Amino acid sequence: MTIALLIVAVYAIVCWVVFYKYKLLKFNIVWGVVTFWVGFHVLFLLVVFLRFFAPYTIDGHVIRQTVQIAPRLPHPTMLQEVYVAQNQAVKKGDKLYQFETTLYAAQLAEAEANLVGAQQNAQILQEDIAQAQDAQAEAEANESYAAEQVARYTNLVPRGGAKQETLDKWTAQLAAAKAQVAEAAANVTKAQLAADAQVDGVNAQVAAAQAQVDQAQYYLDQTTIYAPEDGKIISQQARPGLVVGGFRIGSIAAFVADADPYFLATFYQEHLKFVEPDQPVEVALDIYPGQVFTGKVKAIWEGTGQGQIKPSGNVPNFLFMSPQGRFAVEIVLDEDPALKRFPGGAHGAAAIYTGGGGEWVSVLRRVNMRLYAWVNFIIPFDV
Template identity: 65%
Template sequence: MLIAVGIVVTYIVFVWLVFFRFRLLKFNIVWGIVGFWVGVHMLLIFLIALRFFQPFSIDGHVIRPTVQLVPRLPQPTILKEVLVTSNQQVKAGDVMYQFDRTIYEANLAANQAKLVEAQQNAKMLDVDVQQANDAMAEAVANRTYAQEEVKRYTDLVPKGGARQETLDKWIQQLAAADAQVAEAQANITKAELARDAKIDGINAQVYGAQAEVAKSQYYLDQTTIRAPEDGIIVTQQARPGLVVGNRRIAALAVLVADADPYMLATFYQEHLKFVEPGQEVEVALDIFPGQIFKGSVEAVWWGTGQGQIKPSGNVPTFRFPKVQGRIAVQIKVDDPALKRFPAGVHGAVAIYTGLGKGFEPLRRINIRLYSWANLLFPLNL
């Protein structure tokens, strides 16, 4: 806008000098129409070139990744210590919150005992298989002996050498021996199935007990909340005595990460015709009036909320006219002169596509005027 005003003022001064100050030409209706026509088109040429070849936005904000610090505890637990304060810088691994460990240490000890018991039971399964095999051998021996006796008495009874009752007795014992062998075989199968029930080569009961120990250890570790990465703590309101657990939804605080900050600026869609990643960018941050920072285009976010229809049972409703959604461009600011890059800082962004080189100085003047104006505005003295 300032450039457009400057162009108009310069052209008006030029017309005034030619027609009124030095009277180089005589002003009339024809010259008036021509002058107005030329002035308008001159202004349009500059405006169109700047809008497409050097897009400009005053809707830029610094974005920093954040981590919501939410306790991951399965049951109500008392917060014992708060070791951080708001606006405190922390390093990855620093202890920030300590919760009561009593319940979780007890759960871990109980599950460790169950693991030892499961390991002992797993060793006894081999003994059970051996006992089943021994019982099978005994049952087979009894059946063999009964078979021999039945055969012997079957020969003696017709000859009068033995009584029929004795033969009947051994026939019954042979049937019992057959049943004993079948039972022994079933016991062997059961013992072998129990022994061979494994996951990744580990007995199933031991595997399950190990999983319970791992889960108990995980929740015990969660009683100590450590910084996941370098950053600064904001909105820290937690106090010792606070009870958290499986029903808590809100975070204790927010960690604003030091790594990977970027700037997000929105542009009218038609102004991004020639914008590509890697192009030069200049940024004027309101927090640093009078300074210009260098950067580059990282990505164009080709999407807006207007392009999304969320699954629902309602038929989409469209109402026109509707204001077009602006497209966001992700900017990487890598100027070594930048001392601070706080989250949420506002600023202006100018992108230089490499086209229309003759118009670049105007855009560079434009963004510098914006930066210098921040020395005065807003006028809240």
């Protein structure tokens, strides 16, 4: 709009000079129609060339990565200490919040006690195997002795050297001894199966108890929240006495990271016809009136929310003549690629120079960008 008004103003001055200042031509109805017709086409062509060969937008923003600080505690827990002030810069690993540890320390102690008990039970299982094997050996010895006695009395009874009752007694004892051997063998198998119940070579009960210890230690560690990386918390609203955990699913603070910011500018889709990566760019940020920063196109984000249909039970509702979504263009600034001096949310205008249409197109757009930058000294007009 600014450059269009500028073109109209220049054309009006030229007409004034020709028809009124130096009276090179006499103004009449015919020249009025011709002047309007020529001016309209000049303005139309200039606007078209500018839009496609030097696309421009006033919807550019510095985007900074944020991390939602959310306590991961399963029980209602009270906040005890806050170590960070509002807008205070912190380094990765610095303490941010400390929650009450009593319940989680007790759960860890209980889990560690259960682990010791499970380890002792694992050792007992090995002793059970040895005991069952001894019982099996004893039963097998009794079976062998009873078999010998049955064989001896089987030979003596027909000769009258022993009574039939004695043979019957040893026959019964042999049957009992065989049953004892079978029972002892089953006990050995049971003891061996119990000892062989392992996860990655560790007794199953010990592994389960160790998992409970790890879980208890995890939640105890979560009672202290540390900075995930270098950055700052813009708005510090959490205060000691705040209770989190249980059913709370929201964050208590937004952590703004220092690393990996980027500048995005949105353009109408048709204006990106000739835009490609590495083309030169100029950016004028409202926070720095009068300054124009140079850069280049990094990438075009060729997608908007209008290109997504979320799974649901509803039939898609396509609104006729719905406004088109703009595409975002990621821009890298030459002066400060890491955007260290630019706060998140900084707004500004951006122009991309595709090189098409002739040098005059770029010149007009550069004038447009500098007008925007210098007008920022006045707008917004709030005295």
